[in-house]
Amino acid sequence: MFATQPSRTAEATAFQRATERLRPPRERVLDDPWAEHFLRPGERAALAAYRASRLVKRADEILGLTPFVVLRHRYIDDRLREALAAGARQVVLLGAGYDSRAFRFADLLAGRPVFEVDHPATQQRKQRILRGLARAAPLPAVDVRRVAVDFERDSLEERLAAAGLARRRTFFAWEGVSMYLTRDAVKETLASLRRLAPRGSRLAFDAWFLLDDPDLRSTWHRFSANLLSLLGEPVTFSLHPEDAGDFLAREGFALRDVARAADLERRYPVRGRRRHVYPACYLVSAEIA
C-alpha cells in the first residue's frame, strides 16, 4: 500500500537545501534554486525565520543535520558528474522526493533519461507544483519519467522496465531512503539494481548507523533519529560504515568510497572553514561488480 500523504522528510530535505541559498554564493557548496518552490507556507515562514535568526542557524550547526543533508547532495552530485563522464546512459533517482537534478544537470545529461522513483503521493505533489511553475516560465526540456514504487512491496524491476529503463550503464542515487526501509527491502532493492543494470553501473547512497559513544551528544543523536517517527517515517535500517564493504560485496557491489562525517567536513570546507556534520550518517559510492 502506498503512503497516502506526500513525504514530510522530502519536504524537510528540500528545506535544508533551500537554507544553503541563504548564504552568499561563494559560501555555498550547493546551489538548488528549485528547493524553495516545494515548501509549504509554514515551511517558507520557517525559512524566513532561519534567515533572520542566528540562534536557529547555530542550533542547526550544533546538530549538524542540515550540513549533512547539503553535503550529501553535493557528494551525490559529484558522483553523478563522474558517472556521466564514465559513460552512464541513464539516471535513476530512488526515493527522488523533490530532487531537482534532472533540471540542474540538464546540460550534462544531454537528453539522457532520468527516472524518478517514489511513492505516488509525493510525485503528484511535485508534479502539481512544477505545473504551476511551468505556467510562469518554461521548465528545462528534460526526459523525466516518474515511476510509482513502494520499495517495501512493489517490484522495482517491473516498474522501471515498464517505464522504459534499458539494460545499459546506469547511475543510481538512493539519497535519504535506506534508513527508512527494512533490511529485507534494502537487500531486495540492491538485488533489483544488480539485475536491472550491467557491471560498472554505479550507485551512491547514504546510510545511518547507531553511534556507540556513551557521551551526551551521541545519546542525543541516537534519540533524535527516533524523532523522525513523528513525521511518520521511522528510522529502521542501520549499517555501520566499517561493515558497508562486506555488506555490499554480498549483494554484488564493489565499494568505491565511504565518506563519513569527518570526511565530508574535510572534503567540502567553505572558505577554509569546516562545517560540523551530523556524525551518525555517511555516504557510500559503489558499482555493480
Ligand SMILES: C[S@@+](CC[C@H](N)C(=O)[O-])C[C@H]1O[C@@H](n2cnc3c(N)ncnc32)[C@H](O)[C@@H]1O
Ligand atoms: C528523506 S526523503 C529524501 C528525498 C530526496 N531523495 C532528497 O534527498 O531530498 C525520503 C524519500 O524516500 C521516499 N520513500 C521512503 N520510503 C519509501 C518506500 N518504501 N517506497 C518508495 N519511496 C519511499 C519518500 O517518499 C521520500 O521522498
